[in-house]
Amino acid sequence: MNIHLYLLPMRTRDANKENSIREKAIEMIVKEGLDGFSMQKLAKAAGVSPATLYIYYNDRDDLVVKIATEVSIRMMDISLRGLHTKMSFAEGMAVQWKNRLEFYLNYPLDVQFIEQIRYTPVYDSIKKTMRTTFGDVLGKFMHNAINKGECTPLPFEVYWSVAFAPLYQLIKFHVQGETPASDNFKITDSAVDQTLQLVLKALKP
Amino acid sequence: MFIFMNNIKLASYAKRTLRVLVFKTNLVSAKDIHRISPLMGDTAGILRWNVDEHDIDNVLRIETSWLLPGDIIRMVTDAGYLCEELPD
Numbered sequence: 619m620n621i622h623l624y625l626l627p628m629r630t631r632d633a634n635k636e637n638s639i640r641e642k643a644i645e646m647i648v649k650e651g652l653d654g655f656s657m658q659k660l661a662k663a664a665g666v667s668p669a670t671l672y673i674y675y676n677d678r679d680d681l682v683v684k685i686a687t688e689v690s691i692r693m694m695d696i697s698l699r700g701l702h703t704k705m706s707f708a709e710g711m712a713v714q715w716k717n718r719l720e721f722y723l724n725y726p727l728d729v730q731f732i733e734q735i736r737y738t739p740v741y742d743s744i745k746k747t748m749r750t751t752f753g754d755v756l757g758k759f760m761h762n763a764i765n766k767g768e769c770t771p772l773p774f775e776v777y778w779s780v781a782f783a784p785l786y787q788l789i790k791f792h793v794q795g796e797t798p799a800s801d802n803f804k805i806t807d808s809a810v811d812q813t814l815q816l817v818l819k820a821l822k823p
Numbered sequence: 824m825f826i827f828m829n830n831i832k833l834a835s836y837a838k839r840t841l842r843v844l845v846f847k848t849n850l851v852s853a854k855d856i857h858r859i860s861p862l863m864g865d866t867a868g869i870l871r872w873n874v875d876e877h878d879i880d881n882v883l884r885i886e887t888s889w890l891l892p893g894d895i896i897r898m899v900t901d902a903g904y905l906c907e908e909l910p911d
Contacts, residue, residue, distance in 0.1 A: 657878045669909040672845040672884045677875035 636674055639664045640685050644731045652682070652738060679740065686735050687744050689728045694752045696721045703758035707768035708818050710759050715785050715814055719805070722789050770823045780820055784813050841870070844892050846883045849905040850874045859902055866890075866898065882909065 642664040647655050657678055661668040675681035697717045701710055722729050735741055763769040772780075791797045792805035850856055856874050863872045863885075871886040883906065885895055892908045899906035 657875065657882070658880060667909065667911050668880065668882070669845045669911050672875075672882060672909075673843050676873050676884060677882070678878040 635664075635666060635670070639666065639671065639674065640688070643681065643685055644689070644727055647682070647734055648727055648730045652735060652740075655682075657681070682735065682740050683743055686732065686740060687747055689732060690744050690748055691751065693721055693725075693728065693732065694748060698752060698755055701755060701759060703755060703762055705759065707763035707766070707821075710763070711781065711818060712814060714782075715810065718782070718785060719789065719810065722786075726793070767823055769821050772821075777821070780817060784817055785810070788813060841886060841888050844885045844887060844890070844895060845909045846885075846892070846895060846899070846906045847880045847909055848874070848883045848899060848907075850881050850883060850899075855904065859899065859904070862898060862902055868894075880909070 639660065643655075643660055646660060646663060655678075657668055657671050660681075661671050664671075671681070675684060697714060699717050700713050701717075705713070760769070764771050788805055788809060791803045795802055795804075797803045850859065853876070856876070863869055868887050868890040869885055870888065873884050875882040875884065883895070883899065896906045896908065
């Protein structure tokens with residue numbers, strides 16, 4: 619007897635549909651927050667049935683965690699692109715600043731989305747994934763920089779506030795377009811470089 | 824004639840692939856979910872199941888290879904809850 623197995627499920631996964639679901643979910647959570655977000659609203663916005671959403675995701679939390687993990691990984695991936703553990707501290711910082719700026723300007727919604735969920739329980743599981751995926755490269759880079767005497771050892775929070783917050787303030791001015799001193803501020807390479815040089819000077823032992 | 828018979832066999836075999844069935848329910852609280860838990864766990868054919876506790880439709884999601892929506896609806900309604908299939 620001939621036994622045939624049908625391998626296609628009744629509803630199949632479709633990459634385009636999945637992308638559109640992801641995009642709409644990010645847009646909705648940025649606009650309305652996590653509390654107002656529902657699978658039904660998302661289905662309507664993405665042009666799929668609620669049933670379809672549950673093919674891709676087990677439930678609402680699963681959807682948020684999966685999408686946020688993807689976005690976080692992409693963000694870190696881009697931020698660390700071209701960074702090598704043996705680079706000099708100044709060189710490695712320049713690479714990271716360039717990457718972070720690029721990501722922020724190219725994917726502003728993704729950045730806002732991560733900011734929205736960063737302080738919710740959803741982010742706990744993501745933190746672990748990020749640490750295991752990226753902790754190694756960054757950790758080794760910092761370790762080398764400190765050992766070579768290129769960077770002062772500091773508590774993480776102090777280090778991060780000096781190392782990256784100035785860049786984010788520049789970006790904020792750029793996005794707002796307005797600063798206390800100017801009505802149409804645009805971020806420039808020279809403004810970024812000038813700020814970076816001061817940061818490097820501050821972090822030098 | 825034989826070909827025709829074969830087609831019928833194929834159609835019934837199609838039910839053996841993994842499918843996701845979703846239902847709108849009134850399984851609102853953890854207590855409700857706890858109550859149907861033995862039922863779901865003991866039913867042969869339910870590979871995985873969960874209720875979306877954080878969404879308004881209280882969606883019951885079932886992964887099965889051969890159960891039909893009607894089977895699930897009967898089980899859940901017999902346990903005293905509302906259960907209707909979410910349309911595609």
